[in-house]
Amino acid sequence: MSSSLNVPIIGYHRSPLSQKFGIPRQPNLVAVPSVIQMVNPFNTAAAFVGLEDFSHLWISWQTHHNKAQANFRPQVRPPRLGGNSKVGVFATRSTYRPSQLGLSVVKLIGVEATSHGVIVHISGADMVDGTPIIDIKPYVAYSDALPNAVSGFAPDKPNSKPVIMSSSARQQFARLISQDRDKNSLSKTKSLTPLYPEDIDIISRLIAQDPRPAYRQSEIDSIFVMRYKYLDISFKMNAEGCLEVIKLCEIV
């Protein structure tokens, strides 16, 4: 018997989050809309007949930002334990794992058959833009939903932190949203690129998860930058313990 398995990539994730920094640490923490673009030969509407009768999906995906491991490392330091304590890799969902496989439950928004192929609209993914997709399966509540399961060091949702926005950041958002609306007034379908009013709320919720690495979360006034669509968004923890959005820079 072979000691490995070759698995085809069936599509790619397209998301406003093009860098790992800012990606929620588990699925469904923030309802960020994104899509899966299927690739041939999986790029056929026939393969999705019946999917829209399900509200949620399991996505298996490749943690492609982590190289395949030349040598097995049996332990990792999960962020939930402050990044200091080591636990077994199979006791975590760390992306540093032998399979390079991530697993996320996401909300299904809809399946769209376009002239270029099939696009699966989802929300709540914890996958970066460009993530290779390995499988899509329906969420079956009677089998998958175990609300009383005991969940070790991750018993509850991570706390979210208060987020405030500087007035200059607010003004920048308003200006860009208005610009994008004018540009796209003739476009019938929303693409992921332009900035919409709802993005302000999504960005706030992403930052409220505190994307800063665990070992730097006590730092006051250090600037961190989260990329979202075409923006680099600077924020810091202020002296009052709020995460403060300071400014936006357009990526050129």
Added chain:
Amino acid sequence: MSSSLNVPIIGYHRSPLSQKFGIPRQPNLVAVPSVIQMVNPFNTAAAFVGLEDFSHLWISWQTHHNKAQANFRPQVRPPRLGGNSKVGVFATRSTYRPSQLGLSVVKLIGVEATSHGVIVHISGADMVDGTPIIDIKPYVAYSDALPNAVSGFAPDKPNSKPVIMSSSARQQFARLISQDRDKNSLSKTKSLTPLYPEDIDIISRLIAQDPRPAYRQSEIDSIFVMRYKYLDISFKMNAEGCLEVIKLCEIV
């Protein structure tokens, strides 16, 4: 970017069910105890530190009884739809899928470090004996448990059917259990091979799922055979609509 991913096999499933016939159609329908035997280099207790703080696990596994697909087949006939209606493969958990990956939530019984390596004791698997294991991840209730998710053509657990046992089958069970107890009276750990009193209940529950193919479920008096441990267990649907265990044969 590569259009496929190579995934190592980290272990193998060892179960009293050595044939596909009888395997529950989803995980957690029947609490069959089984184990995962890890293989090198993943066969180290360090990789499991912390796992026992979780009550349930996600297992990714290879549907190795289905050959890799030379050509993508976009539709399948799920048993839940009577085996006649076709739906998209990504709208099902069919084992005939491009990734050859199965996904099961199972109950964690415990992690045992033996002189031969690590054995993960589980219950409720829908995987046959010999199934290659690809990944083990903890079940995180706050993220994974969505009891209100809408589940299309699989909204509820499949109904189980009444099971009765012929008196000769009962006598055979009693004799074999007593034989095995005598043989193993000096053994400290339970292996999967001998027959224990609790196996009668497990076998009844497996047959109550009605393992017969959907298109044959109206047949009266046709004999079907489920293999469990070293037994071939014959049963039929009788005229009263009960699944009746008729006899046991020891596999030689």
